Amino acid sequence: MKIIIPVKRVLDPYTQARVNKQTQQVDLSNAKMAMNPFCEIAVEEALTLKESGAATETIAVSIGTDKTVDTLRTALAMGVDRAIFIKTDSELDLQPLHVGKILANIIQREEAQLIIMGKQAVDNDNNQTGQILSGLLDYSLGTFISKFDLNSDSNSVEVSREIDSGIETRKLNLPAIVTVDLRLNEPRYASLPNIMKARSKPLETIELSSLGIDTSPRIKVVSVEESGTKDRASKQISSAEELFTELNQMGVL
Amino acid sequence: MSALILIELNGSEVSANSRAALTAALQLSDSVDALVLTNDSANASAAASMSGINTVKTIVDDSLEHANVEVASKLIADVMSDYKFLVSGSSTYSKNILPRVGALLDVQPISDVCKIKSSNTFVRPLYAGNVMATVETADDTIVMTVRATAFEHAEDGGSAALEALSPAMPESNSTFISLQESQSERPELTTAERIVSGGRGLGSKDNFAMIEQLADKLDAAVGASRAAVDAGFISNDYQVGQTGKVVAPKLYLAVGISGAIQHLAGMKDSQVIVVINNDPDAPMSRMADIVWQVDLFDALNELNAYQV
Numbered sequence A: 001m002k003i004i005i006p007v008k009r010v011l012d013p014y015t016q017a018r019v020n021k022q023t024q025q026v027d028l029s030n031a032k033m034a035m036n037p038f039c040e041i042a043v044e045e046a047l048t049l050k051e052s053g054a055a056t057e058t059i060a061v062s063i064g065t066d067k068t069v070d071t072l073r074t075a076l077a078m079g080v081d082r083a084i085f086i087k088t089d090s091e092l093d094l095q096p097l098h099v100g101k102i103l104a105n106i107i108q109r110e111e112a113q114l115i116i117m118g119k120q121a122v123d124n125d126n127n128q129t130g131q132i133l134s135g136l137l138d139y140s141l142g143t144f145i146s147k148f149d150l151n152s153d154s155n156s157v158e159v160s161r162e163i164d165s166g167i168e169t170r171k172l173n174l175p176a177i178v179t180v181d182l183r184l185n186e187p188r189y190a191s192l193p194n195i196m197k198a199r200s201k202p203l204e205t206i207e208l209s210s211l212g213i214d215t216s217p218r219i220k221v222v223s224v225e226e227s228g229t230k231d232r233a234s235k236q237i238s239s240a241e242e243l244f245t246e247l248n249q250m251g252v253l
Numbered sequence B: 001m002s003a004l005i006l007i008e009l010n011g012s013e014v015s016a017n018s019r020a021a022l023t024a025a026l027q028l029s030d031s032v033d034a035l036v037l038t039n040d041s042a043n044a045s046a047a048a049s050m051s052g053i054n055t056v057k058t059i060v061d062d063s064l065e066h067a068n069v070e071v072a073s074k075l076i077a078d079v080m081s082d083y084k085f086l087v088s089g090s091s092t093y094s095k096n097i098l099p100r101v102g103a104l105l106d107v108q109p110i111s112d113v114c115k116i117k118s119s120n121t122f123v124r125p126l127y128a129g130n131v132m133a134t135v136e137t138a139d140d141t142i143v144m145t146v147r148a149t150a151f152e153h154a155e156d157g158g159s160a161a162l163e164a165l166s167p168a169m170p171e172s173n174s175t176f177i178s179l180q181e182s183q184s185e186r187p188e189l190t191t192a193e194r195i196v197s198g199g200r201g202l203g204s205k206d207n208f209a210m211i212e213q214l215a216d217k218l219d220a221a222v223g224a225s226r227a228a229v230d231a232g233f234i235s236n237d238y239q240v241g242q243t244g245k246v247v248a249p250k251l252y253l254a255v256g257i258s259g260a261i262q263h264l265a266g267m268k269d270s271q272v273i274v275v276i277n278n279d280p281d282a283p284m285s286r287m288a289d290i291v292w293q294v295d296l297f298d299a300l301n302e303l304n305a306y307q308v
C-alpha cells in the first residue's frame, strides 16, 4: 500500500501573524515558517504504518513556491521515502479546491491507496482540502481522526473521529482519505543524521503549469486586518467574596 | 436567489448552529428553505417551527442517522440545483460534509463566516482569528459555514411547509460502527452563558473535578484547554480553541490556562473574562477583566465553599 501525505508550509503556529497594510496581506517576509502541525501528525502516522510493514512506500507532496522544498526536506528527514514538489509562482493564491485538484492528479498518477493529511492548515484555517479531495476522487473519507487502524483484510481501515458530540468510529473502504486531529500521535523530531540522509532522498519537481489545472482564483481577498486579542483593563482581586461581588455587579451570574 | 440551510439536529432538536445558519441565510435571501437528513421523519417538525423558513425538505433513510459523508454530500449537491446559497453552522457535522459538496458542485466553499457584507462578500477569520479577512467569491453557487457565535440564533414561531424527498440512496464505501457520546447534565459548551474552563494547571483528572464542581455552582458549562484534554483530564469535545470549539459566553472563567494563541482563538469574544493563575505574566491575564493571582487549588477550594 502506497501512502501519500500532502504537507503544507505555514507561518510557525506560535508566531503572531502581522498584516502589511500596504499590500493588504499577511506579511510573511522574514517570518518563521514551519510544517503545518497537523501535517507533522499525518507524516508520523504514515511512518508508523511503514514501520509496521503495512505500507510499501510513503510520499510527501507539497504545493507552493521554492521555499516549500524546506518543508518537504523536513518530511524526508522525519523518514518519508520520497517527495513531490509542485512548484507554483509566487503570485498564485491557491485555494483548497485548486489544491484538491492538483493532489487528485498526483494521487491518480501514483495510484496511492491511502492519503493521510492535516485536518486544517493553521494559516487559512480552511479545514476543507481533504474533504474536497475525497469528493473529486470519490474516495471514502474520515475527517478529524484520533485513532487509525488498518483492518486485517487490508482493504479497509477503522478510524475514530473527534466530533462535537464525542468520538465516532467508522470503517472506510480503501482507497480512502483521512484528515488527522491533534491527538492521533506525537510526531517525531528529525535526528541530525536523518536530516543529512534526507538530502540524498528523491525529490521530484513538477511545474504546476505542466499539469493543465485551472487555478484561476474563486475567492479574492479584498482586505485583511489584525484582530488579535485586545488587552483589557483588568482588575486584581484576592478572594472568592470579591469575585462573586464583582460578577454580580457585572450581571453575569 | 434562494438559500438552503442544512439542519443539524441534537437528538430531535435543532442545534444552535442551524439557528445561526438560518439568521445568516435570511441576510442573503428572503427565500430560505431547510434540508433535514435524518432517520426519523418526525425530526422535520422541529426545523419547521423555526421562524423564517419557507419549506423544510426531508430525506429519511436509516443510514442517515450517523450522516455518512459520501452519501450526504451527494444528496445535498443534487438538491442544490434549485439554490444559489448553501449555509450551515461551523460544526464538525458541517465541516465534514460541506467541502465535499463544494467539490461535487465545483465551488470553493467559505469556512467560518463571521459577517455577511453583501451577497458575495464575507468576513472570515485566518490565523486562529488573529486576522480577519474580507473575501469576495466569484462562484455562482455559494457554499459556506457560519460561526454560531457571530449570528443570532433564530427563534421558533414559524410553521414551514414540509416536503419529503425520496431520491435514490447513493452508494457508500464507508460504514458507521459506533458513537461514544459524551453525556452531561450541564449546559452545552457552545451555547452556555457561563463557562468554567480548566487547563494543565489542574494537574490531574481527579483535580479537574473541582472545575466541574464550580461549574455546577455557577450553572455553567465546563471547558478545557488542549493540554487538559491531551492529559486525559476530560474528553476532546470540551476543548476550546482554534481547533476545538468557539465560544462567546457572558462569563469565561479560565483556571490554570496560560492563554496560548490557539486557546484565545476560541474564547476571546467572551463578554467577561476571569483568570485564575499564579503566574502574573500568563498571557491570559492581559485579556482578563478580572485577575486572581493565586494558587488555583486555594482559589477553587474557597470558591466551591463560598455561600452565595
Ligand SMILES: Cc1cc2nc3c(=O)[nH]c(=O)nc-3n(C[C@H](O)[C@H](O)[C@H](O)COP(=O)(O)OP(=O)(O)OC[C@H]3O[C@@H](n4cnc5c(N)ncnc54)[C@H](O)[C@@H]3O)c2cc1C
Residues within 6 Å of the ligand: A013, A037, A038, A122, B198, B199, B200, B201, B202, B224, B225, B226, B227, B228, B239, B240, B241, B242, B243, B244, B245, B255, B256, B257, B258, B259, B260, B261, B262, B263, B266, B276, B277, B278, B279, B282, B294, B295, B296, B297
Ligand atoms: C496546531 C495547534 C492547535 C492547537 N489548538 C488548540 C486549541 O484548540 N485549544 C487549546 O487550548 N490549545 C490548542 N493548542 C495548544 C496551545 O498552543 C497550548 O499548548 C495550550 O493551550 C496550553 O494549555 P494550558 O494553558 O492548559 O497549559 P500551559 O500552557 O502549560 O499553562 C498552564 C497554566 O497553569 C498555570 N498554573 C499551573 N499550576 C498552577 C497553580 N497551582 N495555580 C495557579 N496556576 C497554575 C501556569 O501558570 C500556566 O499559566 C494548539 C496547538 C497547536 C500547535
Ligand SMILES: Nc1ncnc2c1ncn2[C@@H]1O[C@H](COP(=O)(O)O)[C@@H](O)[C@H]1O
Residues within 6 Å of the ligand: A005, A006, A007, A008, A009, A036, A038, A039, A061, A062, A063, A064, A094, A096, A099, A116, A117, A118, A119, A120, A121, A122, A124, A125, A126, A127, A128, A129, A130
Ligand atoms: N499547498 C498545499 N500543499 C500540500 N498540501 C496542502 C496544501 N494546502 C493544504 N494541504 C493539505 O490540506 C490540509 C488541510 O488544509 P486546509 O483545508 O487548507 O485547512 C493540510 O493539512 C495539508 O495536508
